[in-house]
Every structure is written in C-alpha cells, then in structure tokens.
Amino acid sequence: MKRKKMVFWCILLSLNVIIPLILLEVGLRYVYWKPVYTPETLRQVYMQYEPSIFSQHTIAPWEQTPQGWGVSYHINSLGYRGREFEPSKPEGIKRIFFLGGSSVFDLQAGQDKDWPSQVGNKLREAGFTNIECINAGTPGHTTFDAVGRLYSEIHTFQPDYLVLYCTWNDLKYFTSKSTLLRSYSPTKTDYRFHYYNEIDRLLCEVSQLYVKVRNRLILMDVDIGLEGAVVSTEPKSRYENSKIEQYRLNIELFIDCARNIGAVPILATEVRLLTRKMTASDKSKIGYNWMDLTHEALLDAYEACDRVIFDIAERKEVRLFDAASLFSGRSDLLLDHIHLSPQGSDTLSTYIAENLTNVLEDTVE
16 A cells, blocks of 8 residues: 555656656757856856955956857956966066956957057057057956056056046945945855856756756846846935045055056046936936936036046146047947947047057157
C-alpha cells in the first residue's frame, strides 16, 4: 500500500510540476524569441567594473570589447577606453586626459568615434603630432570620482593637461541631506554579471527557466537602468545648497591636485538637452527617473553648477571651455539628457580641439 501511494504521489508530482517545468524549458529554448542572458553572456555585452576605494568603481583593467547600445568599443588592459598606451609616458609626448562620466566616455559612440578620441585626431591633423588624448571617462562617475582617480592613479601616467567635463552625475546626490561620505557606499557585486557559486553556474548553463527566475529575483527589489538604480521617490522641487558647495570643493581640489603634479587643469561645461524652453518630445528623452529633482529644480541645479565653474575658473585662473552655452538644447546633437549623437560627438570634438589648439600653442614647445 505504501509503495502504491509513493508511486501515486510521484505521478502526481510529475503531472503538476515536473512536466510543466519541462514544457516551460522547451518553450524558452525553442519558442520564446527573446534571448535569455546568463552572467557569462552578459559579460560579453556589457562593460565589467571593479570596486575601488578611491572612486565608486573602476572599469576592469583587462581588454574588453563591450557591445551594448548597438555599438562596440575597446577597453584596454589599463581599464581605459581606446587603444593601448604606455603607463610610462614616452619622451616628447604630451598627454591630455579627459575625465567625467558617461558623457565623456561617450557611451553610444563606436570605436575611435568618442569625442575625446576625435579631439586627438583633429589635433594631430592640425600639426600637433606629439599629442596623446586619453579618454578617462567612466559611466556613473562624478567630480569627486575624478579627484580620487587623479591622485590614486592618473598622476602616474604623467598627464600634461586634464580636462574635467562633469555635472549630471553629481546632481544625483543633490537632494541628500547626508554628507557625501554618508551618501555613498562601496560598490557591491552585481550578480547579473557574476555567479553566486558553482551550483549557480551549472544551473544557468543547463536551464534557461532557472536563469529567467534568477534574474527576476535579482531585480525584484531594485529597478536598475542604464545609470544605476531608478529613483522611486517623489521628485523634490529644491536641492540642498550644501551640495553646491560640495561640487565647488570637488572642482577646486581637482584643480589643486592637477597643479601639484605639474599638469594644466581645464574646465568644460557639460552639454545637455535640458533648457528653459523645451519641446515635449525633448522632455521625454530626459532621464528624470535617475534623479530626485523636478524639471525646474534640475535646471536650477545645472545652472548653479555652471556658475560655480565660471567662478572657479576666474578665481583660480583656469581655462574654461563653455560648450554648454553653445550646444545645449540641440536635439540634433544629443540623443538624451547628456549623451551625444554622432553629429554631437563630431561637433563637440571640433570645438574642444579648436580651444585646445590655443592652449597648446601657448605651452607646447
């Protein structure tokens, strides 16, 4: 009798659980048209990062060729976008580093099409054959990340010029009542791209159903987008004035650190789609869901940061490239809030190259 009951429950379990699971697995493999990504396949598409004590994170220092957002680009063995460069600067070379977030990295530009790389090409075409431009932009980075990376690594590459182009990512902490120290925590392992253990790896390799459930559970408590966790609170109409002073201090420290290592600091205002007069279509392209500010408050914060940049440039006698006043609000140059279109990358690189030409003529022997 006991054996018959066991057989009965095994059959019942098969009919109600095992067989439906098998059918779901078959459906995912042969019917479901969308790809099911494992950590292994995701690492082939998206950039890999590593935790850092001196910045929120760093691009992993090994060669990568991410293929997200419809383009591919090369990450060199030092963890910087673009071609390989020698850690020790060759004799006679003048190095220009560009620091900031994804607007410097130029996320949606293909290999050698990012605007810092184009600046290098245009300077060489103008006769500055000993110039080496290095894209040190890292998606998600702020001005305080630029300071941390400058004194913890970039100074070892012996930069001659340092261009800081960054505001959008700083605005993400402008509503926090906590200090900067208390507003950020170390980057945690993102298990979308990493396995928990060998059992997790094995199940991901044999079952696409498991991968689907796994990924859904990972994203259950947080809505992760292109620029990190999506803000779910009600947008605020005001930002904390203390954060403007933090932004000011970040830039001042960057300038002082640059000068301490013998480099020339240069500030640039960030081109953005946000303006006082915007169409509904352009507003729909703004990533408000990564901010905790209303449209008007975001504009106010941006303009306050621009005033800080202008004030610091004048007081500390730093070169300023005011790209924002020339190109902001142009939907032909911008794909969204700050990321450039191919035309935008070309336009900004031409502007920066022309201004750098004046700087180089004054300083390059």
